[in-house]
Amino acid sequence: MQNPKPSSKMFLDIVGELRSIITEEGIETGGKLPSERELAERLQAGRSTIREALRSLELLGLIETRRGEGTFLVDFRKHQLVEVLAAFIMQQPDSVTDVQETRRIHETAAILAICKDSALRALPVWDSLFKKIDQDGEILREDLVREMIVAAGNRLSLKIWFLLKQYSKVPFSEMTKIDENESVKMLLLNLGNGNVIATLEAYSEWIKLVESERGDNNK
């Protein structure tokens, strides 16, 4: 038997092989993968090794297994791997800062992108959000930020942001308080005008409020 990669981990090879199988056989989202026993025979590996690879992909949320039925390919947008990851990541003290900061990097970039594009600035969603604040008096921080990143149009950035958001164990979906509304309004106003600096300042101000509020008490 040939052993082309003695140094690398077998189960990592299996992961790669699985990807090949998925693409070659055209298995689509929700589709069924070959059974563990069949894979073991096809890939010339023990079933436990196959399982190690499958379990990895499952934790990543890329596949889904149902006892008695089989293993299925999953839409990777569902991945709940993040909760597990978050728990581990939070053990490294200084990593929390990096995660939050990186999240803000993407939020800021979205603001910049919108300010630079008059078509994006004119999107009705900003008005709609602005009015919502006046009516309800509150708005989900997550909603506004997400809308901005979506509007910016960079889907990879959106994915990364979404991931980072879940890493932050900080309650991110809290309602804003009244004293935050001014910052948010200012942000939306300047966003519509394309005033880059003022928008970023308002954003910065808002972030400060959200963070300080977190220090005091929760809800």
Next chain:
Amino acid sequence: MQNPKPSSKMFLDIVGELRSIITEEGIETGGKLPSERELAERLQAGRSTIREALRSLELLGLIETRRGEGTFLVDFRKHQLVEVLAAFIMQQPDSVTDVQETRRIHETAAILAICKDSALRALPVWDSLFKKIDQDGEILREDLVREMIVAAGNRLSLKIWFLLKQYSKVPFSEMTKIDENESVKMLLLNLGNGNVIATLEAYSEWIKLVESERGDNNK
């Protein structure tokens, strides 16, 4: 001892148990985890089940295993999670533009971070790079950008940028041409002065030159 959680996956429980063990025993980055056989006994599970959990965490880059030595806790910033995810994400055709744009997002963020911090602005590396341009007449674009992101100090951002760089099919380590030197010098100069807007403009100008030189324009 009966298992009280028939519905949940055992190996997911193990992942949770491992987390407890890590916190309770105060295992730090680089520290050694109990052996697979010991874990199997302590957690009342088969070794294969333990391994499935460990392999999952390994693919996530949270632990590292060395044959003959043991299993070790890893700094999360090395996590390949992004890589695996990226591999799947990259299968979407229109993502190339997003990748390049996202890379620039992180580069821009680094510039902003440096401009805001006088200590970072005063770093000797900028002078050194500036002189190198005068002497050699050329500089690796990658070097300058990397230095900036490293200086910014966000290691997660650095990791993401590094990743994106690899996914850009464009050869990124090209030498700059002479007409680019002015932009680069301008960038470094303004960076040292903390002039945010001028620095970003110089950066933008530089990017344009690099892209036009390649004859590949998007947007």
Next chain:
DNA sequence: AAGACAGGAGTGGTCAGACCACTTTTCATC
């Protein structure tokens, strides 16, 4: 005494086989 070497202990890597629990399919029976 210092170095070299062989062996054992510990550890991860892999495999094969055996059950179990569950779902789907098959097929004999009514």
Next chain:
DNA sequence: GATGAAAAGTGGTCTGACCACTCCTGTCTT
């Protein structure tokens, strides 16, 4: 044709075995 029990297929788990590698240790050689 409908029903339901058996069979087949599949994931879930455990056990025991063997291999390859690393590290430690104690003996032997110089």
